[in-house]
Amino acid sequence: MANRPLAEAKCLPAALGLGGLAAVLALTEMLIRLGWVNRFIVPLPSEVFVSFERIILEENVLSRFLATAGEALAAAFLVSLTGVALGAFLHRHRLLRRACESWVAGLAAAPLVLLYPLFLVIFGRNALTIVMIGFVSGLPPAILKTVEGFAGTPKVLLDVGRSFSLSPSQLFWKIAFPSALPVIFVGVRLGLMFSLINIVGVEFLINFGGLGQLVNELAERYDLAAMYAAICFVILVSVFFFIASEKLERWLLRSA
Amino acid sequence: MTSGCPALGVGLLRLAILGTILLLWEALARSGLLFRDVVPSLAKIALALGHLGTDPDFYRNLRGTAAEVGVSLAIGGSIGVAAGLLLGGSRLLGKAFEPYIHYLGPTPKIIFFPVMIMWFGIGPGSKIAMGALSCFFPVALITAAGMRQIDEVLIRVGRSFRARPWQMATKIYFPAMRYPLLNGLRLGFGVAVIGVLLAETKMSNQGLGFMVMQSYSQFDMPGMYALLLVVFALAILVNATISRLGGLDSTQH
Amino acid sequence: MTGGSAGEDGSTVEAAGGTPVLRVENIVKRFVTDSATVTAVDHVSFTVAQGEVLSIIGPSGCGKSTLFNVIGGLAEADEGRVVVEGRLMSGPDPAIGMVFQEESTFPWRTVGDNVAFALEVAGMARAERTKRVRHYLELVGLKGFEQHHPAQLSGGMRQRVAIARTLAFGPKVLLMDEPFAALDEQTRLLLGDKVLQIQQELAQTTLLITHSIAEAVQLSDRVLVMTYRPGRVKRIVDIKLPRPRTAEIIGSKDFGLYVAEIWSDLRGEASLGMKDAEAHLPQAE
CATH class of the missing domain: 1.20.5 (Single alpha-helices involved in coiled-coils or other helix-helix interfaces)
Structure with missing residues (x-):
């Protein structure tokens, strides 16, 4: 080569x-x-290719996409807010962190999506269940990475702040938080990925909402070519989302 | 806070947190604020847990799911390792095909389930296929990355001693890659469990996922809580065991 | 063990000339470990005069960095006090500016914003801040790098940013803990030159902690040699090399004599430290 x-x-x-x-x-x-x-x-790949036009024109793909995006956005908001706040809280209270961090890591390893039948009972078969599943499954990595980010703040940077007589809250907002931010962002992005995967998955499973439901409906109609096309469409959308978030992360890290 | 015995303090705090959660739960259960049985009393959940423990059906379904997860991990994992070695070993192949795996990795695999049903039927076959499909991606990616991160010096050392290919594999490559491989196994297990169980909740007549849906349709909330608790505990246990085996940090994600 | 401050051979503990800006009086710092109490710094006293450079040198583990943290107010002494221009220090104080050994620039701020950091926290107006930042960046030779991020600079440049950040706050005493430790030999010499030049220009009272004898002799008016554990003042050496000095001075005969003199003081202490470190290594069975 x-x-x-x-x-x-x-x-x-x-x-x-x-x-x-x-x-x-x-x-x-x-x-x-x-x-x-x-x-x-x-089905023939060529038929699948042709079906793309059909699902876009006939199956309301845009509004389905917006439904999924809305759910993902709501979950993203909840994940970043709660995850970062809880992570910062755990970091500030060392004993609490030592008590709980391995629990959170355990939750990150548990198949939390499986809570969806439970959420169906609690919240009903609606968007709230989907958002809550997205939220719950994205939360642990966001918390873990936030704690990791704060713990990784070099001591000398905090010493610099203290040598300039910064108050505790100035130390936090001017030094600890910006220093932890890149790692926090990695965690939030990881959380959002889990959220999105599980949101689409649960849409499919409970046959409600956006793009996931589209696949389910087409499967139930046994419209093979369109179903394959819909699967490809969902894959394309998520790949697009991941590439975009990766680019955003790189950009943030570079300007950080 | 750091004075005294910190380990004891952590233990006490954990007990206190658990106790508080359980107390709040029980209070909520008795208050009747929520719809009946959405938050069942602890006694009912404990009873359901005991019930599960003596239910031969549960063990049958547990065995079924465990077998599906095991087979899917074996299939998806070995294909993943093979693909990872190929991609990690060749720069050209890695650059050509790894982006596809990288970007397909974090997509919702469950939407392939209708396809898998068509290919492998509604029995365990499609569940195994879901699990294998799910765990292929992380295993392949981690193996490829692990192969590339081997210190080049180690390979040169092996060559300088004129190690044969098989010796290179068993004495250099494999030991140098044991952590990534175990980590791949750990992550692969996690997603295989999700793939298999979700598939079972969608369409099946056996397995733990099926049992969860059964308790859902019968509105047996204590039963569902008991099942979920057992499933989570098992998943966390296996994950922690793999981490411990490999000396991996279990908090590492 | 009590009270014995320094100057066993009668060399000057008091600042040579001028008024003392910094007085360090009988500092004692102990650490409590599981098994014992270790005295890291034992009754250390000295003063630094206006415009003077005093170096503290000692083997690893002699409590230099502890002393640095105590004088800077980041750690509390068990006994003794630190006084700057007659004012008793308690905790971090604008009168003492610290430069750290480790990489300490903020990677998320530009070079300019790094230097402006303390001014910004103190609430200085933007226009004034910009002016000061420009002045101090020019002083350390980083004019035109305001908009760069630390990651784009070399290690030596980043350390200059850290020095500018500290100087911009206008400390009475510049307190530096092995500021060149992470740099290579050549950069270290050149940066030493730069620091000397700035120090002369500002007549900046400076306290430098180092483990490099050459660096101490190159930069200082006096060198304070510390003993190994507990850290006490062993002796203070006056460096009567002509000023202004540059790195070329390390070739001179007098320079070599000073280095040899200090090394003969330090050698015993350093070997004590090495034996100690070896004794504490986990032994193979």
Whole structure:
């Protein structure tokens, strides 16, 4: 590889990736057309591609997208506010932190989405249940990373503040918080990822709300091509969201 | 606060917090403020837990789910490790295909469930497929990253002693990658459990997820709490065990 | 063990000339561990005159950094007191400006905002602040770097930012704890030159803590040698090298003599510290 011209070496991987994807799709198309793969189990990729237009025009994708985005936004708001506040609180009270941090880590390892039937009973089959699932599943990483961020503040920076006679609240807002902010943001982003995954998942499971429900409905209608297209659409939306949040994080870290 | 015996202080504080939560819970249960049985009394939950413990059905479903998770972890994990080694070992392949895995990783896998039902039926097959699909991504990504982060000097040392490929694998690569591999196993287990259980709640006639939905449809709230408590406890326990095995920090996420 | 302040051979403990700006009187600092009470600093007294540079040198573990924290007000002494221009210090005080050994610039602030930090906290008006920041950045040779972030600078430049940040607040005494420790040898010499030049320009009373003999001799009017555990004043050496000094002075014969003299004082203390460290290593069975 090292001998290749630079420009070629740069595009080659991307070309190989896209080419590989195209090859898999073409192979699938061929196998189905040859009758080696049942077209009632796997629809033709070309049909799926055509169905994109259908789901966008006929299935209210925009309003579904907005419904999911609204739920995600509400959960994001709750996660960042509560997570950062609780994390800061745990950091300030060391004994409490030592008592609770491993509990929070345990919750982060528990399949919290499974609470959804419980939330269905408590909140009903509505957007609130979905938002609460998003909130609960995104909270532990936000708390953990906030605590980690504060704990990682270099002692010397706090000493600088103290040498300039800063008050405790100035120490917090001028030094500890900005110093912890990059790690806090990593935690919030992680939390939002979990929130979004579980929001779409629960939409699918309880057949309510936005994009997740779309997949479920199409599956129930047995509209194969459209269902595959809807799945691809959801994947595209989430991939777009993750790329955007990654870019945002990098930008924030650079300007931090 | 730091004076005295801190370990004792932490223990006491934990007891105090737990006690407060339980007391508040019980008070809420008895107040009748919430809809009946949304917050059942502790006695009822304890009774339901005891009931679960003696219920042969529970053990049958637990075995079913555990088997599904185990098989899905074996399948998804080994494919993930293989893919990770391939991507981590070759710069070209890594650059070409890793972005896809990286961005597909954090997408809601459960929406593939209808596809999996069509491919593998409504039985355990589709649940295993969900679990395997879920755990493939983190395992592949962590393995690839682990392969790349091996200190290059170690590889040169191995080469300088003219280690054969098999020796390189068992004496250099594997030991150098044990932490990422275990961490992959831990994260893979976590998402496989979610994949399998969620699939079970959507459509199945066995497994713990099925039991949760059963208690939901019968409005058996104490039963549901008991089930969820057991599932969470088991998941946390397995996670902590893997962490301890590998000497990983369990608070690391 | 009591009261014995310093100057066993009769060298000057009092500031050589001028009025003492900083008086450090009988500082004692003990640490309580599980098994014993360790005296880190034992009845240390000295003064620093207006415009003078005093270096404190000693082996690792002699309590230099403890002394730094006590004088700066970040730690409380068990006995003794610190007085600046007749005023008793209690806790951190604007009269003493600290420069730390570790990387201490705020990575989320620009260079300019770093230097403005203390002024901003003290509530100085923006226009005045900007003027001061520009002045002190120029003084440390970082003109034009206001908008850069610390991550874009070299280690030596970042340490200059930290020094400018402290100087901008106008301390009576500049207190530095091994400010060049994290830098390479050449940068260290050049930065030493820069600090000397600034110190002369501002006639800044300076207390420098270091473990480098060459650095102490290069920069100081007097060098205070500390003993290893408990940290006491072993002796104070007057450095009568001509000023203004530059790094070239390290080639001179007198420089070498001073270094040799201080090393002969320090050698025994340093080897004590090394033996101690070896004794505390966990032994293989």
